[in-house]
Amino acid sequence: MTIGSLAEATQTRVETVRWYEKVGLLPPPARSSGNYRLYGPEHLRRLSFIRRGRALGFTVEQIRDLLALADDRERSCGEVDTIARAHLADVERKLADLTRLASELREVIGQCGCGSVADCRIIEALSPLGEPA
Amino acid sequence: MTIGSLAEATQTRVETVRWYEKVGLLPPPARSSGNYRLYGPEHLRRLSFIRRGRALGFTVEQIRDLLALADDRERSCGEVDTIARAHLADVERKLADLTRLASELREVIGQCGCGSVADCRIIEALSPLGEPA
DNA sequence: ATGCACCCTGTAGTCACTACAGGGTCAAGG
DNA sequence: CCTTGACCCTGTAGTGACTACAGGGTGCAT
Numbered sequence: 001m002t003i004g005s006l007a008e009a010t011q012t013r014v015e016t017v018r019w020y021e022k023v024g025l026l027p028p029p030a031r032s033s034g035n036y037r038l039y040g041p042e043h044l045r046r047l048s049f050i051r052r053g054r055a056l057g058f059t060v061e062q063i064r065d066l067l068a069l070a071d072d073r074e075r076s077c078g079e080v081d082t083i084a085r086a087h088l089a090d091v092e093r094k095l096a097d098l099t100r101l102a103s104e105l106r107e108v109i110g111q112c113g114c115g116s117v118a119d120c121r122i123i124e125a126l127s128p129l130g131e132p133a
Numbered sequence: 134m135t136i137g138s139l140a141e142a143t144q145t146r147v148e149t150v151r152w153y154e155k156v157g158l159l160p161p162p163a164r165s166s167g168n169y170r171l172y173g174p175e176h177l178r179r180l181s182f183i184r185r186g187r188a189l190g191f192t193v194e195q196i197r198d199l200l201a202l203a204d205d206r207e208r209s210c211g212e213v214d215t216i217a218r219a220h221l222a223d224v225e226r227k228l229a230d231l232t233r234l235a236s237e238l239r240e241v242i243g244q245c246g247c248g249s250v251a252d253c254r255i256i257e258a259l260s261p262l263g264e265p266a
Numbered sequence: 267a268t269g270c271a272c273c274c275t276g277t278a279g280t281c282a283c284t285a286c287a288g289g290g291t292c293a294a295g296g
Numbered sequence: 297c298c299t300t301g302a303c304c305c306t307g308t309a310g311t312g313a314c315t316a317c318a319g320g321g322t323g324c325a326t
Contacts (some may be wrong), residue, residue, distance in 0.1 A: 004272065014273085015315060023313090034322045036273055048261045056241075056259070057234050060313065070256045077253040081245050084255050088238045095231045101190050102228055105221045108189075112214050120210040122217050123203045126189070128181045137303065147304085148284060156282090167291045169304055193282065 001039040010047045017047065025050055025064060058087055134172040143180045150180065158183055158197060191220055 007014045020026040026047060030038045046067070053063040062083055069080050111121035140147045153159040159180060163171045179200070186196040195216055202213050244254035 002273075013315075016313085018274090019314060032273095032322090034273080036322075045260065049259050052259050052261055054313090056237060066256070066259065069250055070253075070260075073250050075250050077245060077248055077250050077255070080250065080253050080255045081242065084238065084242050084245075088235065088242060091231060091235045091238060095228070095235055098224060098228045098231060102221065102224045105189060105217065105224060109214065109217050109221060112210060112217070115210055116206065117202055117208045117210050117213065118206040120203075120213050122210070122213045123199070126182050126185050126199065127178065127203075128185055135304075146284075149282085151305090152283060165291090165304095167304080169291075187282090 001044070003037045003039070006039045006044060006047065009044060010051050012047065012051060020047070020050060023060065025060065025067070056087075057091060058083075062087060134177070136170045136172070139172045139177060139180060142177060143184050145180065145184060153180070153183060156193065158193065158200070189220075190224060191216075195220060 001009075003014050003017055006012075007017050010017075017026065021028055026043065028037075029040070029043055032038050049067065049070070050063055053066060054060075058066065065083060066080060069075060108122050108125040111125070117123060134142075136147050136150055139145075140150050143150075150159065154161055159176065161170075162173070162176055165171050182200065182203070183196055186199060187193075191199065198216060199213060202208060241255050241258040244258070250256060
């Protein structure tokens with residue numbers, strides 16, 4: 001399996017696959033006579049794991065930890081749970097922030113009568129000291 | 134007003150104020166005899182505008198556009214409205230993504246019995262091909 | 267033999283800052 | 297007058313997670 005097929009199979013860019021190798025998430029594969037990377041099913045599994053983790057919003061560092069835990073099958077699952085719960089808490093905080101943001105934006109936009117900038121409520125809402133800059 | 138007081142008044146780091154100047158959001162202020170930056174109320178207004186915009190999630194580029202529009206008080210407010218609506222659409226898309234993410238995470242976490250990694254549902258959920266890497 | 271798609275390494279760019287390193291300035295206290 | 301310490305200056309490099317080349321090599325079909 002060349003890097004191109006692996007990338008296609010996992011919906012990843014070729015450059016990103018090489019980058020995962022560089023930062024140590026993906027082990028260096030064997031090379032062909034022409035120095036092409038040759039991947040096996042193990043690599044496909046590992047890269048799929050990484051991509052799924054990224055899609056769920058885990059950082060690369062968190063995925064590195066999860067991979068290390070997953071490789072040690074005897075270990076208790078508690079640390080995995082801790083990482084996942086911390087991430088969920090993070091996501092929920094961002095969600096709250098964005099929700100507040102959206103409602104502020106909606107309020108600001110609703111007030112715009114679309115006259116001249118001098119009377120624009122959006123510009124005013126952005127100018128906490130009263131006057132636009 | 135020195136850069137320190139301006140930064141404090143706007144809840145901004147000193148380095149960030151200098152950075153806004155470098156990228157052209159904040160005009161270069163007068164200098165003291167000892168080469169310190171000296172700011173007036175105009176700068177305070179403009180920096181407040183920038184910070185409020187950032188707090189509402191506008192990109193620096195969007196704020197640059199908004200500032201240019203705000204400086205031209207005769208112009209119609211339509212472009213301001215367009216930028217704000219585009220941004221709101223962006224925020225709402227992110228919100229939907231995060232909502233989906235959070236529910237996926239909650240489901241994954243709920244299934245973890247916290248036994249050994251070999252049986253961990255979280256690791257399994259991250260391994261789309263069945264087996265953990 | 268030649269075109270073309272694919273692969274290689276290495277570097278620089280993205281965004282919005284943040285963090286120094288290595289110095290200069292200024293006001294207060296001794 | 298001298299020192300201490302808080303503040304300021306410029307310039308460069310680092311963050312996260314890639315992305316985008318530049319400049320070259322490989323492999324296969326025509």
